[in-house]
Amino acid sequence: MTAIDTSHDHHDEGSFLDRKGMGLWSTIWDWATTVDHKKIGIMYLFAVLTMFFIGGVAGLAIRAELLEPMRTSADGATTGVMINFGSPVQDPDTGEMIRDYTVTPNAAGNTFNRMFTLHGAVMVFMFIVPAVPASLGNFFLPIMIGAKDVAFPKLNLFSWYIYVTGSLFGVIGLILGGADTGWTFYTPYSIQTDADFWRVTLMVMAAFILGFSSILTGLNFVVTVHKLRAPGVGWFDMPLFIWAMYATSIIQVLATPVIGITLLLLVFERLFRIGIFDPSLGGDAVLYQHFFWFYSHPVVYVMILPGMGIISELLAVHGRKHIFGYRAIAFSSLGIAAVSFLVWGHHLFTAMSPLASMVFSALTFLVAIPTAIKVFNWIATLYKASIALNTPMLYALGFLFLFSIGGLTGLPLATLATDLHLHDSYFVVAHFHYVMMGGTVIAFIGGLHHWWPKMFGRMYNERVGIIAFALVFIGFNVTFFTQFFLGTQGMPRRYASYVDEFQIYHQISTYGSWVLGLGFMLHLGNFIHSLLAGPKAPPNPWGGLSLEWETESPPCAHNFHHEPLIKHGPYDFETVVPPHCSEQDFPLPKQH
Amino acid sequence: MSTINAHHTPGAKPMRWETYKHEHHWRTAADEFDAAKLGMWLFLTTEVLLFGGIFCAYAIFRMMYPEAFTNGSSYLDWRIGLINTIVLLISSFTVAMSVRCAQLNQQFWLKANLIITLICAALFVVIKLTFEYIPKLSQGKAPGTWFSYPYAHHPEEPIWWGIYYAGTGIHALHVFIGAGLLIWVLVRSFKGIYGPKNYTMVETSGLYWHLVDLVWIFLFPLLYLIH
Numbered sequence: 001m002t003a004i005d006t007s008h009d010h011h012d013e014g015s016f017l018d019r020k021g022m023g024l025w026s027t028i029w030d031w032a033t034t035v036d037h038k039k040i041g042i043m044y045l046f047a048v049l050t051m052f053f054i055g056g057v058a059g060l061a062i063r064a065e066l067l068e069p070m071r072t073s074a075d076g077a078t079t080g081v082m083i084n085f086g087s088p089v090q091d092p093d094t095g096e097m098i099r100d101y102t103v104t105p106n107a108a109g110n111t112f113n114r115m116f117t118l119h120g121a122v123m124v125f126m127f128i129v130p131a132v133p134a135s136l137g138n139f140f141l142p143i144m145i146g147a148k149d150v151a152f153p154k155l156n157l158f159s160w161y162i163y164v165t166g167s168l169f170g171v172i173g174l175i176l177g178g179a180d181t182g183w184t185f186y187t188p189y190s191i192q193t194d195a196d197f198w199r200v201t202l203m204v205m206a207a208f209i210l211g212f213s214s215i216l217t218g219l220n221f222v223v224t225v226h227k228l229r230a231p232g233v234g235w236f237d238m239p240l241f242i243w244a245m246y247a248t249s250i251i252q253v254l255a256t257p258v259i260g261i262t263l264l265l266l267v268f269e270r271l272f273r274i275g276i277f278d279p280s281l282g283g284d285a286v287l288y289q290h291f292f293w294f295y296s297h298p299v300v301y302v303m304i305l306p307g308m309g310i311i312s313e314l315l316a317v318h319g320r321k322h323i324f325g326y327r328a329i330a331f332s333s334l335g336i337a338a339v340s341f342l343v344w345g346h347h348l349f350t351a352m353s354p355l356a357s358m359v360f361s362a363l364t365f366l367v368a369i370p371t372a373i374k375v376f377n378w379i380a381t382l383y384k385a386s387i388a389l390n391t392p393m394l395y396a397l398g399f400l401f402l403f404s405i406g407g408l409t410g411l412p413l414a415t416l417a418t419d420l421h422l423h424d425s426y427f428v429v430a431h432f433h434y435v436m437m438g439g440t441v442i443a444f445i446g447g448l449h450h451w452w453p454k455m456f457g458r459m460y461n462e463r464v465g466i467i468a469f470a471l472v473f474i475g476f477n478v479t480f481f482t483q484f485f486l487g488t489q490g491m492p493r494r495y496a497s498y499v500d501e502f503q504i505y506h507q508i509s510t511y512g513s514w515v516l517g518l519g520f521m522l523h524l525g526n527f528i529h530s531l532l533a534g535p536k537a538p539p540n541p542w543g544g545l546s547l548e549w550e551t552e553s554p555p556c557a558h559n560f561h562h563e564p565l566i567k568h569g570p571y572d573f574e575t576v577v578p579p580h581c582s583e584q585d586f587p588l589p590k591q592h
Numbered sequence: 593m594s595t596i597n598a599h600h601t602p603g604a605k606p607m608r609w610e611t612y613k614h615e616h617h618w619r620t621a622a623d624e625f626d627a628a629k630l631g632m633w634l635f636l637t638t639e640v641l642l643f644g645g646i647f648c649a650y651a652i653f654r655m656m657y658p659e660a661f662t663n664g665s666s667y668l669d670w671r672i673g674l675i676n677t678i679v680l681l682i683s684s685f686t687v688a689m690s691v692r693c694a695q696l697n698q699q700f701w702l703k704a705n706l707i708i709t710l711i712c713a714a715l716f717v718v719i720k721l722t723f724e725y726i727p728k729l730s731q732g733k734a735p736g737t738w739f740s741y742p743y744a745h746h747p748e749e750p751i752w753w754g755i756y757y758a759g760t761g762i763h764a765l766h767v768f769i770g771a772g773l774l775i776w777v778l779v780r781s782f783k784g785i786y787g788p789k790n791y792t793m794v795e796t797s798g799l800y801w802h803l804v805d806l807v808w809i810f811l812f813p814l815l816y817l818i819h
Contacts, residue, residue, distance in 0.1 A: 152627075254641060261643070265649075268758060
C-alpha cells in the first residue's frame with residue numbers, strides 16, 4: 001500500500017490557472033468560453049460569494065432596522081423603492097422638469113419588507129442552493145472520482161451563464177425597487193402587489209431561470225458519477241462528499257421542475273391574471289403553497305446535504321481517522337433525499353385537515369433519523385482521532401454543534417401542538433438560520449479553507465483563519481440564539497416594529513450580526529491576502545487520501561497527468577502514507 | 593459496419609460521421625453515447641414533473657368545479673384534438689425512423705424523416721391556432737380576467753380556460769423547442785455529421801420529441817374526452 005508516485009511523469013502541461021502568456025483580454029475571453037470544470041467552479045465561486053455579500057448586506061440592514069422598536073433607518077425611504085431615483089416634478093419657480101428626491105411617508109415598513117425579501121430570495125436562490133454544488137462540487141466532483149471533466153462540459157458552462165442571467169434579473173428587479181412578497185412569493189399577495197411594476201415579475205422570473213441552472217448542474221453531476229468514475233472507483237470507493245453531491249443532484253433534478261411550473265404559472269398570473277392561484281377568480285392560494293413547498297422543502301436538503309458531505313471529508317482528513325460508518329453515512333444521504341419529498345406539508349399545517357397534518361408531522365420526524373445517523377457517525381469518527389485544530393476542523397466542529405441545535409429545534413416545530421405556538425415566530429427564523437447558516441454556510445466556509453490550497457495553489461493564514469472562525473462562531477450564536485427567546489415569547493417574524501419589551505433581545509442579536517459580518521470580512525481579507533501573497537501550497541498540505549490530493553496544487557488542465565490508479569480508499573489513514581507526504585509529517589498509528 | 597462503408601469508392605473523402613472522434617474526457621465513444629442518453633432521460637424526467645404540476649392543478653380544479661370542467665370540455669371539438677393526436681403520432685414514428693436511418697447510414701431517409709416530422713410539428717401548431725386558439729379567444733373564451741364569453745354556464749369557467757391555455761400553451765412551447773432541436777439536427781445532417789458512428793443528437797432530440805408527443809397523449813383525453 002503506497003501512494004502513487006506521479007513525479008516521473010511531468011509533462012509540460014502547467015496548472016489550469018496558468019495564463020500561458022495571454023494578455024488580459026484573451027485571458028478574460030479564455031475564462032468566458034472555458035469548458036474546464038475547474039474554471040467554471042471558480043467562476044461560480046465568485047458569483048455566489050458576490051450574491052452572499054449582497055444578501056448579507058441586506059441581512060445586516062434588517063438587523064440594523066430592528067435595533068429600535070420603532071422604524072428607524074428605513075424612515076427616509078418610504079416610497080417603496082430601495083434606490084431613490086427621484087420622481088419627475090415641475091419646478092414651481094422656473095417651470096422646468098426636475099427630479100424630486102424627497103419622499104412622502106406611506107405604508108410603514110415598506111422598505112423593510114423589500115429588504116427581507118431581497119435577503120431571503122438572494123440567499124436562497126442565488127447563494128445557498130448553488131453555493132456548494134456549483135462551486136466546490138464543480139471543481140472537485142470530477143477530480144475526486146478521477147475524471148478529466150464533468151459529463152457535459154458545455155452544458156456546465158451554459159448553466160453558469162443561466163445562473164448569471166437569473167441573478168441579473170434579480171438584481172434588475174432589485175434596482176427597480178425590489179419585491180415585497182417575501183422569498184416565498186405567496187399568492188394572492190404576490191399577484192396583486194406592485195401590479196403596475198415589473199419588479200415582482202422580474203424576481204419571480206429570476207427564481208425560475210435559476211432553477212434551470214440548478215437542474216442542469218444536478219443532471220450533469222448524476223451522469224458524471226454514473227459514467228465517469230475512473231477504473232477502480234466503485235460506488236463505495238467514492239469519498240462521502242461525492243455521495244452527498246449525488247443525493248443533492250437527485251433532489252435538484254426531481255424537485256426543481258415543480259417550482260419551475262409554479263413560478264411560471266405565477267408569472268402568467270401576474271401578466272395575464274389566469275386565476276389559477278387567485279381566489280378572487282376562483283383559484284386556490286393554498287395550491288400555490290403546496291406546489292411551492294413541494295420544491296422548497298426538498299431544496300432545504302439541496303442546501304444541507306453538500307454541507308454534510310464536506311463535514312465527512314473535513315473530520316476524517318483533519319482527524320486522521322477512517323470515517324466511522326461509511327455506508328451508513330452514504331445511505332443516510334440517500335435516505336434524507338427520499339424523505340425530503342414527503343414532508344412539504346409541515347409548512348402549511350394550518351391549511352390542512354388534522355389528519356393530513358398528523359401524517360406530515362410524523363413524516364417530518366423521520367428526517368431526524370438519517371440526520372442523527374450522520375451526526376453520531378461523525379462523533380464516533382472523532383473518538384480517538386488525532387485532531388488538528390486548524391480552520392477547516394474548527395468549522396467542522398462548529399458545524400456539529402450548530403447543526404445539532406438547528407436540527408433539534410426542528411422537532412418542536414414538527415410537533416403539531418408546539419408548532420401552533422411557535423409557527424411564524426422568530427423561533428422559526430432562528431431554527432432555519434441554525435440549519436442553513438450554522439449548517440451549510442459554516443460547512444461551506446470550512447470546505448473552502450480545506451480545498452483553498454488545492455484550488456488556487458496558495459496557503460491561507462491559519463492564525464487569521466482561526467480568529468475569523470471565532471468571530472463567526474460567536475457572532476452567529478449571539479445573533480441567532482437570542483432569536484429562540486424572542487420566538488418563544490411571541491415575537492412574530494417579518495415585522496419592522498415591535499413592543500419595547502423585546503428590544504434587549506433584538507439589540508443583542510443586532511450586535512451579534514456585526515461580529516458575524518466582521519468575521520466574514522476577516523475571512524475575505526485572508527483569502528485576498530492568500531491570493532496575492534500567500535505561500536505556495538504543497539500538493540497535499542493536509543495529508544488527504546482522496547484523489548484530488550494526488551495531483552498538484554493547483555491541478556493541471558486535465559486534472560491528472562495520466563489516469564489515476566486507485567490503490568487505497570479515501571479514508572485509509574491508519575495504513576497509508578498520504579501521497580506527496582512523508583511519514584514524519586503524517587505518522588501512521590503504532591500497530592499493537 | 594463494413595457493408596456500410598462499402599458505399600464508398602476507395603480514396604473518396606469520408607463523410608463527417610466516419611471520422612467522428614469522441615470528446616477527450618470520455619474513455620470510449622460508447623460511454624459518451626450512454627451518458628448523453630442518460631442525461632436526456634433525466635431531463636425528460638424533469639419535463640414530466642413540470643407537466644405533473646399542470647396535471648395536478650387540473651385534477652384539483654376538476655374536483656373543485658366539476659360542472660365548470662365538464663361544460664368546459666364541451667367547448668372543445670374532439671375531432672380537432674384527434675387530428676392533432678394523429679399528426680403527433682405520425683411525427684413520433686418518423687422521428688424514430690430518422691434515428692434508425694442514421695444508424696443504417698440511409699442519409700436521404702434520415703433527412704426525409706426529419707422533414708416530415710417538422711411538417712407535422714408545423715401542422716400541429718397551425719391546427720391549434722386556426723381551429724382553437726384564435727376562434728376561442730375571439731369569442732371571449734379567455735383565461736382569468738380576460739374571460740368575456742357572454743353565454744358562460746358556470747362562474748368558474750375562467751379557471752377551466754386558465755388550465756386549458758396554461759397546459760396547451762406550455763405544451764406548444766415544447767413543440768417549438770423540440771422543432772428547434774430537430775431543425776438543428778436537420779441542418780447538421782445535411783453536412784453528413786450523423787451516421788452509424790455518431791447519431792447521439794438524432795437520438796436525444798428524438799427522445800425529446802417523443803416527450804412532446806407523450807404530454808399531448810395525456811392532455812388530449814383530459815381536456816377533450818372526459819365529459
